[in-house]
Amino acid sequence: MSEIVTAAILVIGDEILSGRTKDKNIGYIAEYMTALGVDLKEVRVVSDDETAIVEALNALRAKYTYVFTTGGIGPTHDDITADCIAKAFGVTIDYHPEAVGILEERMAKSGNVMNEARMRMTRIPAGAALVYNKVSGAPGFWIGNVIVMAGVPSIMQAMLDEVAPKLKTGAKLISETIRADAKEGDVGTELGAVAKLHPDTIIGSYPFFDEKLGPNTNIVVRARDAGKLAAARAAVETMLETVKAKL
Secondary structure (H helix, E strand, O other): OOOOEEEEEEEEOHHHHHOOOOOOHHHHHHHHHHHHOEEEEEEEEEOOOHHHHHHHHHHHHOOOOEEEEEOOOOOOOOOOHHHHHHHHHOOOEEEOHHHHHHHHHHHHHHOOOOOHHHHHHHEEEOOOEEEOOOOOOOOEEEEOOEEEEOOOHHHHHHHHHHHHHHOOOOOOOEEEEEEOOOOHHHHHHHHHHHHHHOOOOEEEEEEEEEOOOEEEEEEEEEEOOHHHHHHHHHHHHHHHHHHHHHO
């Protein structure tokens, strides 16, 4: 539990970059990982471009424990994520017998036809394990430290539920929020000094507007150790008392 487990998200799709589709997956995955004890460290968004996808994927998978990708595994010509993953790992890609069986059964039950477009969703890089989903049937996959999921939020969420029990997890960050009752600019320098004295914690300030009191600030202290968290919180509260006494 002392190990720090990290993750990144690679969002793939021209529709995200154009603004046509509003991403709903980043925040969901971030909260999910935080609850598990996995630190989300980076998010990248790339277009449906092979070079961009491969370069981003190789950079992220070399840096973090896990990489979650969303988007680009559907039935259309611009769904190229699976091919790009195969290229990044230097493996072949072909129709996966189990994936074909899953989709054929699904199509038979729904009265749809297993056509060429739907068959595209059964192409899986060699050596990858399927990631099942109960929503649409079409699987994602897991290869190395890369977990490839759909972009449709409900399907992505089902896939995330499928892989979550298999993930390594680390010690969870715990947090405390202190209402400053002061403007961020009034406490910024002093807060920085507190942060330097408590290097094993993460201290952030988040301004907000109070309808009665006007500009205000929440200070959030995060740590993996309860004792260090308590010490940092006490230091922040003492600092706030000192600063506000001078205002």
